[in-house]
Amino acid sequence: MNFTHYKIFFSPDGLKKSYHKKGSLPFLCHVLPVIFLIVGFLISPLVSHTQITKTSIVKTIVLDPGHGGKDPGNLGTKRYKTTEKDIALAITLLVGKYLNQAFPEMNVIYTRDDDSYPELIERTKLANDVHADLFISIHCNANESKRPIGADTWVMGPHKNQANLKVAQKENAAILLEEDYKQKYGDFDPNSPETYLALSLRQNVHLNESLMLAKYVQDEFRTRVGRVDRGVKQSGFYVISFTTMPSVLIETGFLTNPTEEDFLNSSNGQDYMASAIYRAIKKYIAEVENIPVAELNKVVLTDTLPEKTIITNNDDEFKEDTIATYVDSVSTDSINYRIQLFVSSEKKSLEPDNFKGLDEITLVKVGNLYKYYYARVPSYSEAKNVRKIAQEKGYGEAFIVSFRGETKIELQEALNLELENNK
DSSP states (O other), X not given: OOEEEEEEEEETTEEEEEEEESSOOHHHHHHHHHHHHHHHHHHHHHHHHHHHXXXXXXXXXXXXXXXXXXXXXXXXXXXXXXXXXXXXXXXXXXXXXXXXXXXXXXXEEESOSSSOOOOHHHHHHXXXXXXXXXEEEEEEEOOSSSOOOOEEEEEESOOXXXXXXXXXXXXXXXXXXXXXXXXXXXXXXXXXXXXXXXXHTSOOTTHHHHHHHHHHHHHHHHHHSOOOEEEEEEEOOHHHHSOSSOEEEEEEEETTSHHHHHHHHSHHHHHHXXXXXXXXXXXXXXXXXXXXXXXXXXXXXXOOOOSOOOOOOSSOOOOSOOOHHHHTTSOTTOEEEEEEEEEESSOOOOOGGGGTTOOSEEEEEEXXXXXXXXXXXXXXXXXXXXXXXXXXXXXXXXXXXXXXXXXXXXXXXXXXXXXXXXX
């Protein structure tokens, strides 16, 4: 079998072959095209994987486990040796693990990966210096009461009530542990209301993207892990106010609530929360990259999140407030329940001080009267819990009212629709 040389090449019309020969070459002529077609078929999944994982917009993500080192964060109920800093680190490392497995070419950077304390200014500087495309800070919440339960996600912006301000002050208080903090942070005083007023005036060009990610995080917490959804909120957290990319701060739950503390200290609980955050990031990438989520699912190597883990909660404190962008994303036909507190001819300012400390108050004008409602929840069981809170605050005559979107409907109709939707 003699031949001078041959070439195999690809053209728009398919596989072509060109060769010069001095003798018969029937076998090679028929076999080579088949060999190349088989090889091409075998390597095609690898090419597809590279195209999916090499994202054009989200290339670098900075993950920030809150607190660390000399700053333990909140101590929870003190039944465990671990504190907020330990749980935040464990969840953050798992999120990074999932991202590295699904997107090998993505640059995942941690502000800390051990029990150290990077100063808040160092965390934001790191994210800005590496030109991160996302900044995600992970924390655990605390409250003076053992009752509050649930997860919330925060974006930069003005706080809407004192409760939100207190959460930001608590997280920013770590600044006071740093040496020469007055020199580093200038006029930024974590205990001064004027500081947060100044922050509220800062422009956030990435607010829409931050809101998108925050909503996805809360959706995953609620639908996939069964957590109480306290909503998407705004306040002046330092680490998400001085970054120059879409940024969120996630409070994964209350360590001061014994049930939630047990969950967040368990390996399963940490894994489920990390998986939920990872899934939210994946949805965000699919949205900004204009890639179907189904395509991203093809490259997931490990994902241990079960279909749903229900956390029983008979004594929850409903979310304090939800910013308008998030509320507007709810279907206008969705069934919801509210607690009617009273009817008055006087139009009151919707401040908590006017409603015995309750927030998330709405009003509806009917003729010359104003009806005042507390909260907005998607299920009757949650409505009963919220009504109990209102009654304990002194609104003994408060009762449940049902709506379809913004239209008031009979309670029985709402219950039937809720039952049908849950089938």
